[in-house]
Amino acid sequence: MTLVLKNVTKQFGSHKAVDNLSLEIPESEMFGFLGGNGAGKTTTFRMILGLLDRTAGEISWNGERINYDKSHLIGYLPEERGLYPKLTVKDQLIYLGKLRGMNKSSVVKEVESWLERFKVPEYMNKKVEELSKGNQQKIQFISAIIHKPKLLILDEPFSGLDPVNVEMLKEAVVDLKEKGTSIVFSSHRMEHVEELCEHLCILHKGKPVVQGSLRDIKRSFGKKNLIIRGDEDFAFLKDHPGVISYKKYMDGCTIQIEDEDVSQTIFSALQGKGFIRKFELEEPSLNDIFIEKVGASYE
Numbered sequence: 521m522t523l524v525l526k527n528v529t530k531q532f533g534s535h536k537a538v539d540n541l542s543l544e545i546p547e548s549e550m551f552g553f554l555g556g557n558g559a560g561k562t563t564t565f566r567m568i569l570g571l572l573d574r575t576a577g578e579i580s581w582n583g584e585r586i587n588y589d590k591s592h593l594i595g596y597l598p599e600e601r602g603l604y605p606k607l608t609v610k611d612q613l614i615y616l617g618k619l620r621g622m623n624k625s626s627v628v629k630e631v632e633s634w635l636e637r638f639k640v641p642e643y644m645n646k647k648v649e650e651l652s653k654g655n656q657q658k659i660q661f662i663s664a665i666i667h668k669p670k671l672l673i674l675d676e677p678f679s680g681l682d683p684v685n686v687e688m689l690k691e692a693v694v695d696l697k698e699k700g701t702s703i704v705f706s707s708h709r710m711e712h713v714e715e716l717c718e719h720l721c722i723l724h725k726g727k728p729v730v731q732g733s734l735r736d737i738k739r740s741f742g743k744k745n746l747i748i749r750g751d752e753d754f755a756f757l758k759d760h761p762g763v764i765s766y767k768k769y770m771d772g773c774t775i776q777i778e779d780e781d782v783s784q785t786i787f788s789a790l791q792g793k794g795f796i797r798k799f800e801l802e803e804p805s806l807n808d809i810f811i812e813k814v815g816a817s818y819e
């Protein structure tokens with residue numbers, strides 16, 4: 521059940537919202553879709569789901585187009601959340617579950633188990649409008665996955681949730697992936713993608729600027745971060761050969777360096793400089809990569 525996008529472009533008037541995007545997302549994969557505001561993520565999702573026509577290119581899932589007759593296999597958490605405020609959670613989910621081919625008793629069973637899992641069993645008979653925004657989002661998430669879709673598209677699933685709820689949703693998403701669902705999700709939060717995805721794409725002005733496996737992307741970025749903690753003033757390292765950037769912290773500094781060898785020379789330079797509590801070389805974070813690839817054009 522591979523999802524394939526080949527040279528997909530979407531033009532609104534003269535504006536290219538998505539520009540020649542090609543992706544391949546295999547079964548049971550969690551794929552991260554990153555990009556700043558207006559990068560083209562939601563537009564891509566809408567095209568994948570057939571809610572928006574492409575200007576050019578091909579999209580297929582298991583070799584076929586996605587259309588209405590596959591709705592029982594697909595789950596979608598749209599960016600613009602929308603539940604019926606006057607309906608109870610139960611009636612709302614029965615309605616949506618039935619649209620995806622489920623019968624009432626199996627919907628109720630699933631809803632009970634999900635509300636239990638999300639620690640809100642008391643919401644079953646509450647009206648949606650009585651719930652907080654974050655809790656409405658949990659209900660909307662349940663509505664996207666109640667029918668156990670094979671392909672799940674989540675547009676900013678963690679936005680607006682408190683840290684406890686973010687963890688709950690993350691665990692749910694990981695479970696679904698392990699049971700065979702392919703998941704594509706967009707996020708502005710690099711650490712979520714870093715934690716959950718093997719593969720990712722960073723879109724910028726509709727174009728993919730970084731694409732591939734998280735591990736390869738980090739390796740090929742080259743630069744590394746050196747974390748130093750101690751009581752000394754490390755500012756002299758700003759001018760050390762191979763140091764790209766220097767960030768001061770209350771208890772030390774974090775330095776971006778050109779390559780691993782630079783950490784050796786810094787290590788030598790720190791000899792006799794007092795007690796170092798931490799000296800650790802790290803891969804660049806996705807945040808570093810995003811800022812370098814996308815951030816510059818914000819200026």
Ligand SMILES: Nc1ncnc2c1ncn2[C@@H]1O[C@H](COP(=O)(O)OP(=O)(O)OP(=O)(O)O)[C@@H](O)[C@H]1O
Nearest residue numbers: 532536537555556557558559560561562563564599
């Ligand atoms: N229906 C539309 N008509 C005209 N332009 C549109 C339409 N939908 C989206 N756009 C434009 O396409 C571009 C991409 O928008 P899109 O919503 O896909 O971005 P996004 O990456 O999801 O952004 P965000 O992170 O802010 O949600 C934007 O410049 C937007 O203004």
